Every structure is written in C-alpha cells, then in structure tokens.
Amino acid sequence: MFKKFSSEDVSSQNQVKASVQRKIRQSIADEYPGLEPVLDDLLPKKSPLIVVKCQNHLNLVMVNNVPLFFNVRDGPYMPTLRLLHQYPDIMKKLQVDRGAIKFVLSGANIMCPGLTSPGGALDDDALAETPVAIMAEGKKHALAIGFTKMSAKDIRAINKGIGVDNMHYLNDGLWKMERLE
Amino acid sequence: MAEKPQPVRVLYCPVCSLPAEYCEFGPDFEKCKPWLIENAPELYPDLLKDRNNKQVDKVSEQLQSVGISSGGGDVAATVIPSGGTSTSKQEEVKRLPGGKIKKKEKQEIIIEKIVRNKRKCVTVVKGLDLFGIKLSDASKKLGKKFATGASVVKGPTEKEQIDVQGDIAYDIMEFITETWPDVPETAIYFIEDGRKVAAA
Numbered sequence: 001m002f003k004k005f006s007s008e009d010v011s012s013q014n015q016v017k018a019s020v021q022r023k024i025r026q027s028i029a030d031e032y033p034g035l036e037p038v039l040d041d042l043l044p045k046k047s048p049l050i051v052v053k054c055q056n057h058l059n060l061v062m063v064n065n066v067p068l069f070f071n072v073r074d075g076p077y078m079p080t081l082r083l084l085h086q087y088p089d090i091m092k093k094l095q096v097d098r099g100a101i102k103f104v105l106s107g108a109n110i111m112c113p114g115l116t117s118p119g120g121a122l123d124d125d126a127l128a129e130t131p132v133a134i135m136a137e138g139k140k141h142a143l144a145i146g147f148t149k150m151s152a153k154d155i156r157a158i159n160k161g162i163g164v165d166n167m168h169y170l171n172d173g174l175w176k177m178e179r180l181e
Numbered sequence: 182m183a184e185k186p187q188p189v190r191v192l193y194c195p196v197c198s199l200p201a202e203y204c205e206f207g208p209d210f211e212k213c214k215p216w217l218i219e220n221a222p223e224l225y226p227d228l229l230k231d232r233n234n235k236q237v238d239k240v241s242e243q244l245q246s247v248g249i250s251s252g253g254g255d256v257a258a259t260v261i262p263s264g265g266t267s268t269s270k271q272e273e274v275k276r277l278p279g280g281k282i283k284k285k286e287k288q289e290i291i292i293e294k295i296v297r298n299k300r301k302c303v304t305v306v307k308g309l310d311l312f313g314i315k316l317s318d319a320s321k322k323l324g325k326k327f328a329t330g331a332s333v334v335k336g337p338t339e340k341e342q343i344d345v346q347g348d349i350a351y352d353i354m355e356f357i358t359e360t361w362p363d364v365p366e367t368a369i370y371f372i373e374d375g376r377k378v379a380a381a
Contacts, residue, residue: 038188085200086188105206141191141200170199171207178198 001058001072001166003107005173007180013052013062021049024061028069028077031131034090035079042068042083052180065179070168075147078131081168081175084142091133094146094164095121098137104144105171110134110164112155126152132164144169192221288312290357290364293372294350304349307342309357312364316341323349326356 016024025043029036043049043063052060052067061069061077069077084091096110097119104110115122119137126132128151134144146164148155155163168174191200194216197207201221204213214228222229290308297303309319316333320343324331329346345353354369370377 085191088189101203102206105203139202141202143203170203171197176198 001056002168002172002174005054005177007177009054009058009173010180011053011055013050013180015048016051020051024049024051024069024077031076032079032090035087038087060174060180062180067174067177067180070174072167076131078145078147078167081142081145081170082178084133084145088133088142091131091145092123092126093121093133093135093142094123094126094148094152095119095135095137101136101139101143104134104136104166105169107166107169107172109162109166110144110146112150112159112161112163115155115163116159122152122155124152128154131167134164134166134169289368289370291370291372291377292350292353294348301346302348304345304347304353305342306345306353306357307340309343310341312361314361314364316343319343320345322360323353323356327352 021043025039028043029039035042043061047063050062052062054060057073059071060067061071067080068083069079071077079087079090094110094115096104096114097117099119100110100114114120121135123132126148128148130148132146132148133142134146135141136143144166145168147167148164149162150158193199194201194204194207194213196213196216197204197209199207201217202224204210204217205225207213217225218228218232288308288311290306290312293305293307295303295305306319306323310316320331320333323343323345327345327347327349329349331343331345333341334344335341350371354366357364357369358366367379370379372378
C-alpha cells in the first residue's frame with residue numbers, strides 16, 4: 001500500500017477537533033489494550049493531534065510531525081513500524097520463514113505457506129480482518145504490518161493463497177517518511 | 182499491566198535506515214557492511230570472519246610485494262585503514278529498488294515552439310538539466326539575452342522545462358552552444374509539425 005508513497009500523496013492535513021481526537025484515542029485504546037499505559041505519552045492530550053489525509057482513503061495520525069498510526073477508510077488504526085518496534089507486544093504476531101522475507105520487504109502479501117512452514121509461526125488467536133505484526137524467522141523485530149484475510153485456523157487449514165495483506169513494510173514510503181514537514 | 186512498558190530501543194542502520202538485522206535484505210547491503218562491523222558484529226558473524234580473512238590476504242600480499250617480512254607492529258598499522266576502504270569502492274551502478282539497473286537518460290535538448298493567441302508564441306526548452314545545467318540559472322540567462330520572460334515550469338511527467346516567451350527558436354541554438362560549451366550541437370533537436378528535426 002505504501003510502496004509508492006511520498007509527501008506528494010498528502011492531500012490535506014488538519015488539526016482535528018477534540019471530539020475527533022477522543023474518538024481516535026478511544027479506538028486505538030480498544031484495538032491495542034497493551035498500549036493503554038503509554039498512550040498518554042504517545043498522544044499527549046495537550047499537543048495537537050494532526051490527521052493527514054492522503055490519496056486512496058488513507059489517513060495518518062501524526063503528533064509532532066511524526067506519523068504514528070494509519071488507517072484506511074474507516075478501518076482499524078494501525079501503528080507505524082517505528083512505533084511497533086518500540087512496543088512490539090501490542091499486536092498479535094505472525095512469523096514468516098526466512099525465504100519470505102525478501103518478498104515481504106518488496107511489498108508482497110503474505111502467503112499462507114510462508115506462515116505454516118517450519119520457519120513460520122502463527123498466533124492462534126489471530127482472527128480474520130485484524131491488524132497483525134509480521135515477524136521473521138531469526139529476527140527480533142517486525143518487518144511488516146499486515147491485515148489478516150483469514151483467521152489463523154483457516155490459514156493452517158487452507159494453506160494456500162494470500163493469508164495476510166501487507167499494509168506497511170520496512171523501507172516502504174511510509175517508513176522513509178520519518179517526519180512529515 | 183500496571184507498569185508502563187518501556188519502549189524498546191531498536192538499532193537502526195544509518196545507511197539504509199532499516200533495523201540492523203534487516204540490512205542484509207536492504208537495498209544496499211554492501212554499503213552497510215562497514216557500519217555493521219562496527220556496531221552490530223553479533224548480528225552478522227560471517228562479516229567479521231570475511232573481514233579477518235581479507236585482512237590475512239592483504240597482509241600476505243603486502244609482505245610478498247614488499248619482499249620484506251616486517252615486524253608485527255608495522256603490519257597492524259597498515260591493515261587497519263584498508264579494511265574500511267575495501268568495501269566502499271564497489272558502487273558505480275545505481276540500482277532501482279527491484280534490482281533493475283537505472284537507465285541513463287539520453288542527453289538531448291528539445292526545442293519546441295508553441296503558438297498561442299495565433300500570433301504569440303512560447304518556446305519550450307526541454308532537457309537542459311540532463312547536461313547538468315541549473316535550470317533556474319539558465320532561465321535567467323535566457324530571459325536576459327532575449328529580453329523576455331523565461332520561467333522554469335514543471336512539464337508533463339515531472340520533468341522540468343524552461344518556457345521562454347516569444348519565438349526564439351533559431352537564435353536559441355546558437356545561444357545554448359555558446360553559453361554551455363559542453364552541449365554538442367548534435368544533441369539539439371527542434372520539433373516541427375510534431376516531428377523531431379535535428380538542429381545542426
């Protein structure tokens with residue numbers, strides 16, 4: 001999704017109303033309970049929350065010019081990788097085998113066999129249509145953020161085709177955008 | 182979770198911006214290597230081994246070329262800088278993400294006359310930037326020479342071009358070759374009736 005993404009794709013950025021700000025906070029807190037204790041540090045109540053609207057119904061949530069979360073249309077908010085690296089345990093983790101790393105890093109969606117093979121690992125609680133962190137065999141940090149297409153059980157059972165959509169991966173456009181203006 | 186989970190500090194490579202452990206999958210592993218050896222040797226034990234081997238090779242080469250078996254202190258002094266430079270030499274070919282080699286754009290200047298309002302026209306100059314000419318400087322010079330407005334405009338497909346007011350198509354060639362001697366006359370083309378015509 002962010003394969004080609006730069007500041008030119010930004011169509012508008014606004015400081016949002018307090019009520020919208022509350023709503024965003026609430027949905028992030030619901031989605032990532034593990035993040036709740038630090039949420040005040042990440043999204044300080046005082047400093048303005050900026051929502052950046054981009055092409056393709058993409059929204060970025062930005063504090064102090066650092067993009068922290070993104071979502072598509074009205075979908076769930078997902079942390080950027082830099083944020084996820086700091087708090088790795090907030091999301092369900094799926095692990096791909098070593099052979100898949102280079103494809104994922106060039107933007108490919110995650111196929112089921114890469115998750116079920118010996119190098120992969122699945123969190124059985126992962127449901128369909130939820131954001132997950134994509135880890136890699138032998139690596140400590142996440143390499144992508146995905147949006148599951150099937151539940152972990154289905155991935156195991158079907159073992160074919162796309163299991164997780166690749167939303168955001170290392171060295172894509174959003175990764176390179178460490179700060180925005 | 183009563184306590185605040187502390188943010189994890191991740192080691193990012195300053196060369197490719199990825200976390201150090203993903204450098205090997207990054208766009209330019211070769212360039213990252215010197216930094217990795219310095220800062221994250223535990224992630225890539227192979228690199229260290231490689232380097233040590235190289236150093237051994239170098240030492241023996243030096244010994245052979247000089248023909249004198251010098252003392253241990255001398256060898257150490259000569260080896261240390263060589264380890265850093267050996268990796269940085271190989272670049273040259275620019276690679277696009279995806280492994281394709283970037284095509285070099287053909288260096289040519291295209292001059293086009295666009296008629297507007299029936300009797301007024303604009304001369305468009307494309308491709309000056311390919312010769313390493315600063316477009317803003319060039320537009321200023323053109324404007325001064327022909328006493329008209331000249332501006333740098335973003336043309337189609339993100340290319341920048343210079344628009345000069347008035348019909349200066351024939352004088353401009355002489356002017357270009359005079360002011361920028363590295364531009365060969367053969368690289369200048371006019372567009373007439375939609376066809377490319379060499380100026381020379």
